[in-house]
Amino acid sequence: MADNFPEFFDTRGLRFAIDDGFSWVVANYGDMFERLLMPLLKLLSGMETFLQWLPWYVTIAAIAALTYSASRSLKATAGAAIMLVFIGALGLWNDAMATVALMLAATVVAVVVGIPLGIAMARWDGLRSMALPLLDIMQTLPIFVYLIPFVMLFGPGKIPAILATVFFAIPPVIRLTDLGIRQVDSEVVEAITAFGATPRQKLFKVQIPLALPTIMAGINQTTMMALSMVVIASMIGAGGLGYQVLQGIQRLEVSRGLIAGIAIVFLAVIFDRIAQSYGRRAQKHLASGE
Amino acid sequence: MTASDVKIQVDKVYKIFGDRPDDAIAELRAGAQKTEVLQKTGCVVGLKDIDFSIHNGETFVIMGLSGSGKSTLIRHFNRLIEPTAGRILIDGRNIMEMNAGELLAFRRNGISMVFQRFGLLPHQTVLENTICGPILQGMNRREAVALGMEQLELVGLKGFENRFPRQLSGGMQQRVGLARALATKADVLLMDEAFSALDPLIKSDMQEQLKDIQARLKKTIIFITHDLDEALHLGDRIAILKDGELRQVGTGEEILFRPADDYVERFVRKVDLSRAMYAHEAFTKVPVLTSTEATPERSAALLREHPGVVVTNGVGPRLLARGATGEAISVASVDAGAAIGQCFPLLAAHDAIVVTEGGAATGMLTREMAFKALARSVRKA
Ligand SMILES: Nc1ncnc2c1ncn2[C@@H]1O[C@H](COP(=O)(O)OP(=O)(O)O)[C@@H](O)[C@H]1O
Numbered sequence: 001m002a003d004n005f006p007e008f009f010d011t012r013g014l015r016f017a018i019d020d021g022f023s024w025v026v027a028n029y030g031d032m033f034e035r036l037l038m039p040l041l042k043l044l045s046g047m048e049t050f051l052q053w054l055p056w057y058v059t060i061a062a063i064a065a066l067t068y069s070a071s072r073s074l075k076a077t078a079g080a081a082i083m084l085v086f087i088g089a090l091g092l093w094n095d096a097m098a099t100v101a102l103m104l105a106a107t108v109v110a111v112v113v114g115i116p117l118g119i120a121m122a123r124w125d126g127l128r129s130m131a132l133p134l135l136d137i138m139q140t141l142p143i144f145v146y147l148i149p150f151v152m153l154f155g156p157g158k159i160p161a162i163l164a165t166v167f168f169a170i171p172p173v174i175r176l177t178d179l180g181i182r183q184v185d186s187e188v189v190e191a192i193t194a195f196g197a198t199p200r201q202k203l204f205k206v207q208i209p210l211a212l213p214t215i216m217a218g219i220n221q222t223t224m225m226a227l228s229m230v231v232i233a234s235m236i237g238a239g240g241l242g243y244q245v246l247q248g249i250q251r252l253e254v255s256r257g258l259i260a261g262i263a264i265v266f267l268a269v270i271f272d273r274i275a276q277s278y279g280r281r282a283q284k285h286l287a288s289g290e
Numbered sequence: 291m292t293a294s295d296v297k298i299q300v301d302k303v304y305k306i307f308g309d310r311p312d313d314a315i316a317e318l319r320a321g322a323q324k325t326e327v328l329q330k331t332g333c334v335v336g337l338k339d340i341d342f343s344i345h346n347g348e349t350f351v352i353m354g355l356s357g358s359g360k361s362t363l364i365r366h367f368n369r370l371i372e373p374t375a376g377r378i379l380i381d382g383r384n385i386m387e388m389n390a391g392e393l394l395a396f397r398r399n400g401i402s403m404v405f406q407r408f409g410l411l412p413h414q415t416v417l418e419n420t421i422c423g424p425i426l427q428g429m430n431r432r433e434a435v436a437l438g439m440e441q442l443e444l445v446g447l448k449g450f451e452n453r454f455p456r457q458l459s460g461g462m463q464q465r466v467g468l469a470r471a472l473a474t475k476a477d478v479l480l481m482d483e484a485f486s487a488l489d490p491l492i493k494s495d496m497q498e499q500l501k502d503i504q505a506r507l508k509k510t511i512i513f514i515t516h517d518l519d520e521a522l523h524l525g526d527r528i529a530i531l532k533d534g535e536l537r538q539v540g541t542g543e544e545i546l547f548r549p550a551d552d553y554v555e556r557f558v559r560k561v562d563l564s565r566a567m568y569a570h571e572a573f574t575k576v577p578v579l580t581s582t583e584a585t586p587e588r589s590a591a592l593l594r595e596h597p598g599v600v601v602t603n604g605v606g607p608r609l610l611a612r613g614a615t616g617e618a619i620s621v622a623s624v625d626a627g628a629a630i631g632q633c634f635p636l637l638a639a640h641d642a643i644v645v646t647e648g649g650a651a652t653g654m655l656t657r658e659m660a661f662k663a664l665a666r667s668v669r670k671a
């Protein structure tokens with residue numbers, strides 16, 4: 001038998017201290033956090049209720065229209081509609097809508113927070129040099145690690161699920177906003193400055209429009225990461241398709257897990273196509289000047 | 291020259307890129323070279339002790355090789371780059387003392403700029419690009435559009451107003467750049483290698499157009515180029531920059547015939563020799579007399595109609611130039627097939643030289659003739 005690693009000091013004290021500290025934070029500030037995050041919960045529940053209330057054919061028509069307006073491809077549009085019908089036919093409509101709601105809510109929050117952060121990073125080198133390593137760490141951490149602090153703070157439920165999803169999915173939109181703005185032709189930025197644009201005019205008239213294809217690519221990746229997180233998030237009470245997968249695993253019902261898994265893949269395909277086509281169109285618009 | 295003729299005054303400007311600008315300037319003042327400063331302080335010297343002024347209504351060309359600091363210098367005039375030390379006065383006003391609001395107003399109304407790679411907004415139409423200055427000035431849209439159309443017509447782009455920059459050729463895009471700069475009605479125009487990215491033919495078109503526009507509008511133009519021909523053709527005066535230092539400021543003729551130092555001389559000679567321009571394109575035929583024919587009366591009569599008279603006496607041709615007193619003097623001679631560049635050293639020593647064809651003297655070449663021919667050839671090219 002190999003020697004055990006020698007015990008240099010008693011770690012129990014340290015662990016107790018951390019646990020106590022954390023409990024203290026939860027006990028004293030848990031309510032405050034929860035109140036602060038109420039709007040987030042409202043957003044998520046509202047979206048979920050709305051999507052589940054909407055008649056399925058309206059939802060399918062809307063997503064098909066979105067696909068068409070982005071891709072201008074009948075094949076892609078028909079594909080999206082068929083996949084959605086398939087999900088409904090398998091009896092997973094409400095779960096799928098819960099998943100879409102979580103994904104959309106998380107994406108919206110990530111984009112609303114991430115784009116300004118990316119812009120700030122592009123403007124201030126100091127902020128950028130601090131943020132980049134942080135984003136690197138966030139992108140290498142295993143997916144489960146995101147759950148731990150939020151579950152500890154809030155207990156299982158929708159709030160930790162959406163928070164974990166936002167944190168997991170936000171790095172690409174921040175990174176690519178920063179990159180997109182930095183990549184804008186410096187002479188164009190100089191030109192508009194030379195004609196007397198304020199920093200704000202520069203940002204909104206030149207930098208953001210020209211960075212848009214890159215920003216869209218970031219939003220696309222963020223959407224996909226949010227979708228991949230929802231399965232994991234379901235373990236802490238997010239519900240939706242992920243919950244079905246989880247149940248499939250727990251009860252060893254292969255069919256349940258498999259069918260829900262396929263539904264998740266379908267959703268990923270549909271949203272990936274929409275986001276990518278929008279990105280390509282923005283790019284083409286810039287390249288040809290249409 | 292009176293003080294009111296001075297539009298822009300550059301007063302001992304230094305620009306240091308790096309973290310230790312004060313140390314770098316101290317090193318420079320102690321006589322260190324650019325490379326030493328880089329070694330000792332890690333700073334790049336962009337500009338060193340630049341001091342000159344630009345007159346109202348002149349086209350002032352700044353010339354130098356790539357990396358000599360031209361772009362850095364021109365960006366000081368609208369404070370896209372701030373000097374490390376020194377002052378810049380425009381209309382007697384120190385632009386370094388402007389606050390943020392004053393600087394915006396100055397950029398909107400007082401100075402405009404044309405860029406090497408055009409710097410047009412790719413997502414906006416030609417017209418939108420053209421009126422971006424007036425719109426920033428706060429002009430209402432209708433007026434701005436009318437003004438923009440006028441400027442586009444001026445640069446020959448009528449009918450293209452709804453195109454996007456990518457749909458136009460390089461020359462046309464730069465016309466948009468020029469129209470945009472003219473639309474603000476600013477009286478200082480900065481042009482950073484504005485024509486360097488264009489094909490030779492388009493480039494000379496644009497040069498002519500700029501001269502036409504300048505003849506009418508009389509702006510103060512600061513024009514950057516690395517092309518001596520362009521500099522000679524456009525510039526009322528030319529400044530030569532090397533490694534961030536000003537080597538000479540003067541008219542084209544001064545730069546060509548009285549280079550301030552070895553560097554300018556090499557710069558000038560290299561560019562000239564590279565242009566295949568020959569003495570026969572520049573010289574003037576003059577009467578050739580033998581020494582017995584060359585009586586004072588006869589010479590004086592001929593000089594009323596010709597710039598000079600060549601006198602041969604079997605030894606070597608001698609030249610009697612108009613305005614010169616006394617006898618024909620012995621001067622150097624060149625073959626009509628010689629490159630103009632080869633004539634410069636001779637012209638530096640003599641006001642005029644004799645030109646021979648097939649060994650026989652047939653005419654003369656003065657500094658002025660050489661210079662004019664050069665200017666003509668530049669225009670043709
Ligand atoms: N932002 C900067 N940081 C460091 N060095 C710079 C910077 N901008 C220009 N330089 C240096 O200053 C010198 C002059 O550059 P520039 O003005 O662009 O030359 P030119 O326009 O004549 O080609 C070069 O050595 C260049 O490397």
Ligand SMILES: [Mg+2]
Nearest residue numbers: 360361362483
């Ligand atoms: Mg340059």
